[in-house]
Amino acid sequence: xDNNNMKNYIVxxxxxxxxxxxxxxxxxTDLKNSxxxxxxxxxxxxxxxxxxxxxxxxxxxxxxxxxxxLLDRLLLTEQRIIDMAEGLKQVASLPDPIGEVIKMWxxxxxxxxxxxxxxxxxxxxxxxxxxxxxVDAAALCIKSGNAVILRGGSEAINSNKTxxxxxxxxxxxxxxxxxxxxxxxxxxxxxxxxMLKLNKFIDVLIPRxxxxxxxxxxxxxxxxxxxTGVGNCHIYVDKDADLSMAEAIAINAKTQRPAVCNxxxxxxxxxxxxxxxxxxxxxxxxxxxxxxxxxxxxxDILNKESITENIKSASKEDWKIEFLDLILxxxxxxxxxxxxxxxYKYGTxxxxxIITNNYLTSQRFLKEVDAAAVYINxxxxxTDGFEYGFGAEIGISxxxxxxxxxxxxxxxxxxxxxxxxxxxxxx
Amino acid sequence: xDNNNMKNYIVxxxxxxxxxxxxxxxxxTDLKNSxxxxxxxxxxxxxxxxxxxxxxxxxxxxxxxxxxxLLDRLLLTEQRIIDMAEGLKQVASLPDPIGEVIKMWxxxxxxxxxxxxxxxxxxxxxxxxxxxxxVDAAALCIKSGNAVILRGGSEAINSNKTxxxxxxxxxxxxxxxxxxxxxxxxxxxxxxxxMLKLNKFIDVLIPRxxxxxxxxxxxxxxxxxxxTGVGNCHIYVDKDADLSMAEAIAINAKTQRPAVCNxxxxxxxxxxxxxxxxxxxxxxxxxxxxxxxxxxxxxDILNKESITENIKSASKEDWKIEFLDLILxxxxxxxxxxxxxxxYKYGTxxxxxIITNNYLTSQRFLKEVDAAAVYINxxxxxTDGFEYGFGAEIGISxxxxxxxxxxxxxxxxxxxxxxxxxxxxxx
Numbered sequence: 105x106d107n108n109n110m111k112n113y114i115v116x117x118x119x120x121x122x123x124x125x126x127x128x129x130x131x132x133t134d135l136k137n138s139x140x141x142x143x144x145x146x147x148x149x150x151x152x153x154x155x156x157x158x159x160x161x162x163x164x165x166x167x168x169x170x171x172x173x174l175l176d177r178l179l180l181t182e183q184r185i186i187d188m189a190e191g192l193k194q195v196a197s198l199p200d201p202i203g204e205v206i207k208m209w210x211x212x213x214x215x216x217x218x219x220x221x222x223x224x225x226x227x228x229x230x231x232x233x234x235x236x237x238x239v240d241a242a243a244l245c246i247k248s249g250n251a252v253i254l255r256g257g258s259e260a261i262n263s264n265k266t267x268x269x270x271x272x273x274x275x276x277x278x279x280x281x282x283x284x285x286x287x288x289x290x291x292x293x294x295x296x297x298x299m300l301k302l303n304k305f306i307d308v309l310i311p312r313x314x315x316x317x318x319x320x321x322x323x324x325x326x327x328x329x330x331x332t333g334v335g336n337c338h339i340y341v342d343k344d345a346d347l348s349m350a351e352a353i354a355i356n357a358k359t360q361r362p363a364v365c366n367x368x369x370x371x372x373x374x375x376x377x378x379x380x381x382x383x384x385x386x387x388x389x390x391x392x393x394x395x396x397x398x399x400x401x402x403x404d405i406l407n408k409e410s411i412t413e414n415i416k417s418a419s420k421e422d423w424k425i426e427f428l429d430l431i432l433x434x435x436x437x438x439x440x441x442x443x444x445x446x447x448y449k450y451g452t453x454x455x456x457x458i459i460t461n462n463y464l465t466s467q468r469f470l471k472e473v474d475a476a477a478v479y480i481n482x483x484x485x486x487t488d489g490f491e492y493g494f495g496a497e498i499g500i501s502x503x504x505x506x507x508x509x510x511x512x513x514x515x516x517x518x519x520x521x522x523x524x525x526x527x528x529x530x531x
Numbered sequence: 532x533d534n535n536n537m538k539n540y541i542v543x544x545x546x547x548x549x550x551x552x553x554x555x556x557x558x559x560t561d562l563k564n565s566x567x568x569x570x571x572x573x574x575x576x577x578x579x580x581x582x583x584x585x586x587x588x589x590x591x592x593x594x595x596x597x598x599x600x601l602l603d604r605l606l607l608t609e610q611r612i613i614d615m616a617e618g619l620k621q622v623a624s625l626p627d628p629i630g631e632v633i634k635m636w637x638x639x640x641x642x643x644x645x646x647x648x649x650x651x652x653x654x655x656x657x658x659x660x661x662x663x664x665x666v667d668a669a670a671l672c673i674k675s676g677n678a679v680i681l682r683g684g685s686e687a688i689n690s691n692k693t694x695x696x697x698x699x700x701x702x703x704x705x706x707x708x709x710x711x712x713x714x715x716x717x718x719x720x721x722x723x724x725x726m727l728k729l730n731k732f733i734d735v736l737i738p739r740x741x742x743x744x745x746x747x748x749x750x751x752x753x754x755x756x757x758x759t760g761v762g763n764c765h766i767y768v769d770k771d772a773d774l775s776m777a778e779a780i781a782i783n784a785k786t787q788r789p790a791v792c793n794x795x796x797x798x799x800x801x802x803x804x805x806x807x808x809x810x811x812x813x814x815x816x817x818x819x820x821x822x823x824x825x826x827x828x829x830x831d832i833l834n835k836e837s838i839t840e841n842i843k844s845a846s847k848e849d850w851k852i853e854f855l856d857l858i859l860x861x862x863x864x865x866x867x868x869x870x871x872x873x874x875y876k877y878g879t880x881x882x883x884x885i886i887t888n889n890y891l892t893s894q895r896f897l898k899e900v901d902a903a904a905v906y907i908n909x910x911x912x913x914t915d916g917f918e919y920g921f922g923a924e925i926g927i928s929x930x931x932x933x934x935x936x937x938x939x940x941x942x943x944x945x946x947x948x949x950x951x952x953x954x955x956x957x958x
Contacts, residue, residue, distance in 0.1 A: 126875065126901070129899075129901065130898050130899050203898075209920065211918070211919075211920055215909055215913060217913075217919055217920075222901070224931050224932075225901070225931065303749075307931050307932075308931070308932060322730075322753060323753050326749060326750050328755065328756075328930065328931075328932045329755070330932070346954070349954040352954065352956055353954065353956055355956075356956035356957055357956075360956070360957055448553065470949055471557050471630075472556075472557050474553070474556065474649065474652070474947070475947065476947065476948060477947070477948040477949075477950065478947060478948070478949050478950070479949075479950045479952060480950065480951050480952055481951075481952040481953055481954055481955075482642055482950055482951075482952025482953075482954070482955040482956075483955060483956045483957050485956070485957040486642060486644075486950065486955065486957060487948070491638070491957065492638075492644055492948075493636065493638055493644075503755065504651050504652065504734055504735070504755075504945040505651075505734075505735060505755045505757075505932060505933040505945065506932040506933040508945055508946055508947065508948065509946075509947075509948040510948075518931040518932065518935055519935055519936075520901070520902065520903065520904070520905060520935065520936075521903060521904040521905070521914070521919075521935065521936040521937075522897055522904075522905050522906075523904065523905070523906045523907065523909055523913065524907050524908075525906060525907055525908040525909025526908055526909075527773070527776040527779065527780065527908055527909070528908075528909040528910060528913065529779055529780055529782075529783035529784075529787070529909075529910045529912070530783055530787055530910050530912040530913060530918065
């Protein structure tokens, strides 16, 4: 397809989305829920077709030499399809944010002004290998009254096509407007670049994937973007920390699921407790397969205790890296201020935690650290829509506009100011 | 200055802003307020210097042949300086949004999670001729704990330089961090283009000015933008309207201040009341100097009553125009649905109002119109931070992300998720 045809194809889809969004914005909660349940049923009914399409993607992926990890993300099994259907049912069971009046106040002229939650309109989701995003993202957008345009990666194109056609057909049959859920079936990169500029039709873009994908969207979109992303998360073990709590939290934050954005990547330890805490936590972590990249002071402490296995000297680069792996940078700091400065310098404003029993220290950390989520005496792994109790998650925003941290249904809405008057005019 | 030097100059300022923002984020409310009061005093003390600088701008403006309207916007009189100082004092008297915990909830694992209002960081304001924006924008940014980089238009450069140096010096003397308020003194357009890409240092851009300025920022910024702007506002007079209320509101919305974005630009009238209402409102409006651009059906009605002065036939273009002047497009519609379709097609999602005494009609309008502000039986002119009771306004957002409608201090903040734990780890 040449660029002109591609543009026409995408614009046509986007126009249809915009029309769908207008109708969707005032559709009843019952109808949205029954559509979600119908989508779940359709997935279960057609799981063989989905698995067949998916096997094409898996075969292509193997031929292209995709890594085992990527192939695993790509793979759809019967269980995973059941899980996707369960996800739809769960979203159906969540409260509908649309129409909620957040507050209402009366002005001296008796005008009643309020703020009502309404959908954003058309949401564009640009994502990579996991085909389950096709279902998850569509479910959250529909429940929050938005039309969705999905643009998945080339690796999952066959799975995505099949899934999108199954769920959009089921949604339409259930009574949702045509075009509520659409997939851009072009895997050419140019398709993304065209999407990024369609301000007339698309209200918001949410890129989900690696740093390259997100940077391309942020740098080139004229449509507003909600940035999700990089987490170079720290845990600071203060001199007044409960050290056994600190150890348990450090182990959890590093090893419970190392490949995710809210896992700890750097451990900062106050010098006053380093001699006691570092050897203990190093033994625990390395025995769980974690490689430590330690500052010079820390290396000295570990050497004294003859702890050397899986221990390396940290380079300056290590403070910056989101390892997403069983690797941890470790630094001894002289003070809370040094910890705050280090986090300010190297953090990505995602999730940061302090372990301390000192009240004033805890409050300074809470106040002064600028991040989507700041914890006292808890694991950074809690930055998650489900853990926050939102019942769902479309991503974790690391930007400051609109939404920050875990994004559930509410974060996919905006407000409209409403006013009940009795003839008020402005003087 | 060549582009390279210009870039260095702007990046240096932006770096300083970023450092200032870090300190500002945890400064006390008392200190911010005393700085605002000191800024007010300094303006009053140095009003002669300001007037002298301003007279240079006025002279240059006259030589350049600026319109009388633009020259009036540019002009600073003693009274206008007193007003700016009063504005600073008023912002000082408003409640500080920073540190407010909006909500806090407990998870089943006893983790207490909450959302705390925090500053956005560094706000870039790009604006045009009015030099008072320099003071207003700085005041709101400082009160909400943000550092501000101001980039005003070339017409007001002498006034802006003097004002910015007076207030930033006063702020620093009062104890605010250096660089809290900065002006980009380069009037070259390239300076704006450089600013638009400084994601590392600037968190948000707010363009204030004409459509050209705003479009340039939206299309070329990689930094998130809060779009303020165009208002093609409608009033729909329903068949069940109180017609004398409708007339009073139409007159207010069109004539009370026609050059602003929340003024009415199109009047839609239900056919059942058109023969009664249109002649009456046309007489009132034209007698106040308003030119009406009327659809064919409306022209027929007015002709029957021999009302022809200041009446023209509407062209299709007239439905799209934000006149910002004593001009009004008028259309007879067959139904609420036609009114809703018209507003959907031509509206700019700013402010829309219905005049009706029919309950169901009012609720459908409220629900189905997608705009920053939707009114029942009130003038569109109320879309304003002061009228909403925010005590201040930095603009009216016409976009859907982050803030929608009048933006006061709260809209210049974001949230940070905070969590109080007692050793929680994720299972």
